Amino acid sequence: MNDLNAIVESAQAAFAQAITPADLENAKALFLGKSGRITELMKGMAALTVDEKKSRGATINLAKQAIEAALTDRRQALADAEMQAQLRAEALDVTLPGRQSGQGGLHPVSLTMERIEAIFGSMGFDVAQGPEIESDWFNFTALNTPEDHPARSMHDTFYVEGGSETAPNLLRTHTSPMQIRYAVQHVKKYSSKANGGEGQGLFSGDMPEIRVIAPGRTYRVDSDATHSPMFHQCEGLWVGENVSFKDLKFVFTDFCRTFFESDDLVLRFRPSFFPFTEPSAEIDIQFQSGPLAGRWLEVAGSGQVHPNVIRNMGLDPEKFIGFAFGMGPDRLTMLRYGVNDLRLFFDGDVRFLSQF
Numbered sequence: 001m002n003d004l005n006a007i008v009e010s011a012q013a014a015f016a017q018a019i020t021p022a023d024l025e026n027a028k029a030l031f032l033g034k035s036g037r038i039t040e041l042m043k044g045m046a047a048l049t050v051d052e053k054k055s056r057g058a059t060i061n062l063a064k065q066a067i068e069a070a071l072t073d074r075r076q077a078l079a080d081a082e083m084q085a086q087l088r089a090e091a092l093d094v095t096l097p098g099r100q101s102g103q104g105g106l107h108p109v110s111l112t113m114e115r116i117e118a119i120f121g122s123m124g125f126d127v128a129q130g131p132e133i134e135s136d137w138f139n140f141t142a143l144n145t146p147e148d149h150p151a152r153s154m155h156d157t158f159y160v161e162g163g164s165e166t167a168p169n170l171l172r173t174h175t176s177p178m179q180i181r182y183a184v185q186h187v188k189k190y191s192s193k194a195n196g197g198e199g200q201g202l203f204s205g206d207m208p209e210i211r212v213i214a215p216g217r218t219y220r221v222d223s224d225a226t227h228s229p230m231f232h233q234c235e236g237l238w239v240g241e242n243v244s245f246k247d248l249k250f251v252f253t254d255f256c257r258t259f260f261e262s263d264d265l266v267l268r269f270r271p272s273f274f275p276f277t278e279p280s281a282e283i284d285i286q287f288q289s290g291p292l293a294g295r296w297l298e299v300a301g302s303g304q305v306h307p308n309v310i311r312n313m314g315l316d317p318e319k320f321i322g323f324a325f326g327m328g329p330d331r332l333t334m335l336r337y338g339v340n341d342l343r344l345f346f347d348g349d350v351r352f353l354s355q356f
């Protein structure tokens with residue numbers, strides 16, 4: 001019995017010393033393995049009598065069970081310790097502030113575009129989109145700017161390879177081609193309902209007024225603090241039977257006051273020249289208070305649509321009259337937010353952009 005107790009105790013001690021599962025399996029082999037101490041004792045019983053075998057066998061079995069129990073306990077203890085270590089290693093501090101997922105936002109110029117669309121939309125203007133690669137016809141000729149007209153070189157046009165007078169051959173230098181594109185579609189739609197429309201001839205029947213804005217990207221060979229080779233414009237066109245400069249002044253004043261959230265703002269028309277409008281005017285605004293107070297700021301070109309342009313829309317200039325304007329959303333954005341370098345808008349610096 002004593003020898004067995006000693007074996008059980010030394011097994012317990014060996015198991016306690018094992019600190020990895022492999023250690024423990026090695027320790028187990030010393031006692032329960034093929035030539036382990038218990039196994040050797042079993043083998044040693046061969047010489048005993050049947051009765052002796054019974055009693056000796058029973059005590060050896062008790063010792064074996066004690067060793068197995070110690071082994072199971074130690075296995076469990078090691079597994080628990082491993083689990084605890086793993087949990088500690090993977091611990092999350094749930095009290096740490098969360099990592100923010102980077103949230104994007106609209107570009108300041110996009111915010112301005114949306115604002116322009118919403119304001120003119122509320123005044124009954126449609127919003128139209130057009131191609132950025134244009135043909136001479138829409139960008140110049142149809143807008144009363146024939147070939148060799150100085151305005152063509154004034155625009156510093158980017159030309160693209162291929163193309164022709166009517167096939168796209170340049171990057172549009174302004175959004176004014178949309179005047180023609182939109183008006184032609186509009187006239188087509190209503191002249192086919194034929195109340196005075198002669199098919200090929202100029203339309204002089206009844207139609208709803210043309211009221212549209214066309215925002216988008218425009219291009220010119222130009223680059224400094226206030227000019228970017230890619231910039232934005234928003235065209236406006238209002239054509240009907242009785243539309244005048246006073247309507248333009250009313251609409252544009254209303255737009256500017258809403259856009260800048262200030263009734264403290266006045267407008268002036270300064271005589272100018274554009275081939276596609278006659279008379280033409282620059283629109284300047286002046287804030288009566290705030291950081292920009294007192295300075296005249298140019299925000300748009302405008303004018304009464306030239307009869308030749310009305311004709312190119314398919315309309316009879318004896319009957320239809322209207323005005324057009326083209327404004328710079330980039331400049332409006334600079335004025336609204338107090339930004340003084342246009343290039344900041346196109347550098348893509350998140351530190352700048354995330355302020356809007």
Ligand code: PHE
Binds near residue numbers: 174302
């Ligand atoms: N297209 C002109 C420009 O780019 C602006 C303009 C539009 C002027 C419509 C008059 C009427 O400068």
